[in-house]
Amino acid sequence: MSTSATVPPHAPSDGPSRRPSYRAVLGVPYARRTFAAALLGRLSYGMVPLALLLAVRDTTGSFSAAGAAMALFALTSVLLSPARAGLVDRHGPRRTLPPMAGLYAVLLLATAAATARPGAGPLTLGALVAAAGACTPPLGPVMRTLWRGLLPDPALLRRAYSLDGVAEELLFVTGPLLVGLLLPVTGPAGAVAVGAGLVLTGTLLLVATPAARAVPVAAAAPAPGEPVAAGEAAGGDGPRGGRGLLRRAVLAAAATGLALGALDLMVVAFAEERGRPEAVGWVLAALSAGSAVGGLALGALDRPLPNTARLPLLTAGLGVVLAAAGFAPNLPLLGAAAALAGLFVSPTVTTAYLVADEAVAPEARTRAGAWVNTAFNAGSAGGAATVGLAVGQLPLSLCFVLAAAPALAAAPLLSGALFRGAFRVLPVRVRDFGGGRPLRKSDSGTGPAL
Structure with missing residues (x-):
């Protein structure tokens, strides 16, 4: 494996002998910058589902069409997540996240344009939404990988993961509220476009951080998400496998x-x-x-x-x-x-x-x-x-x-x-x-x- 940069693991004053805190987590070099960029991009994930649902509903006049489109979006986003993450592990976030985020944003903007006027076909919208879901950049898993690189101390890492989880919870509360504020101004299609801008901006800021440059990349790895027969492992299924x-x-x-x-x-x-x-x-x-x-x-x-x-x-x-x-x-x-x-x-x-x-x-x-x-x-x-x-x-x-x-x-x-x-x-x-x-x-x- 190789890395292209070295990130200091933690601030000198926050050694294991001292009681760690959330302030210590955010005081680690590059932590605030990296975390803020990831949260900005992930705010899109709190906004986009509701905005897409409303946009498809408005243009088709059908809750059934809107529900079917969102089911496709969720299906491709969830099921292909390990494969997208595998690409990040294999090639690094700096090479993989910008193309994913760019394509995701373009497809969201295309969906926003298609729903800006009534009459778009449900099949066209379903295809656009499903394709967007397939390209969703895995910002959450990437951020947790970056936390591990920034914080090798286990007590600080646990605090970082807890802080990350709580922040993600709040994003999924804040996102729909932001959509509600945007609707009178931009309509649902405009809210979809804002979500596209957030994920692209957050992703580009994230990969520009020194923490993203220091992520280890596998020198050789199997194809992402490739299945295998059960029982193939030297580690076994025991408590330590x-x-x-x-x-x-x-x-x-x-x-x-x-x-x-x-x-x-x-x-x-x-x-x-x-x-x-x-x-x-x-x-x-x-x-x-x-x-x-x-x-x-x-x-x-x-x-x-x-x-x-x-x-x-x-x-x-x-x-x-x-x-x-x-x-x-x-x-x-x-x-x-x-x-x-x-x-x-x-x-x-x-x-x-x-x-x-x-x-x-x-x-x-x-x-x-x-x-x-x-x-x-x-x-x-x-x-x-x-x-x-x-x-x-x-x-x-x-x-x-x-x-x-x-x-x-x-x-x-x-x-x-x-x-x-x-x-x-x-x-x-x-x-x-x-x-x-x-x-x-x-x-x-x-x-x-x-």
């Missing part, structure tokens, strides 16, 4: 996504049952607030459990709270339950990213993070679809229990011994993530607590 760790991270992310995707729909059903549909917003806001608090608390812990030990506990906690939420007698208590469930969301996803990061070689971290991200998003879509079939057919309290079942079932598998041999069909090769070498004790999370 890279494949086992990565699959645990993916499983936890998928279970969390399933729970959240189902919860959104169940909150709507719960509020409508009680004649208070307007309450959906503040219940989901309580979920987001709880998630932000949980993420910041995780980063602030002095001596947390190792990542692999923490992951099943967080997943189980989310499942238990979600199952209990279905028995809330009223909306205020449901909001409290949602806030409590949120306390587990950001820590679970953050820990999954940390476990995935530990499982792989430096030149494969972007792809490993993309697998976690893909699992979460796919789980969210699957949770919404599955519960959508159950709501109205089953008591709502039972729907909450069913939505919690994947998280509860995943928890014992994530504990280690029961995971061995499970889920061997996941199409991820260990040699794609560092040759399948056995992890050192500190890598596996069984050494000193972070």
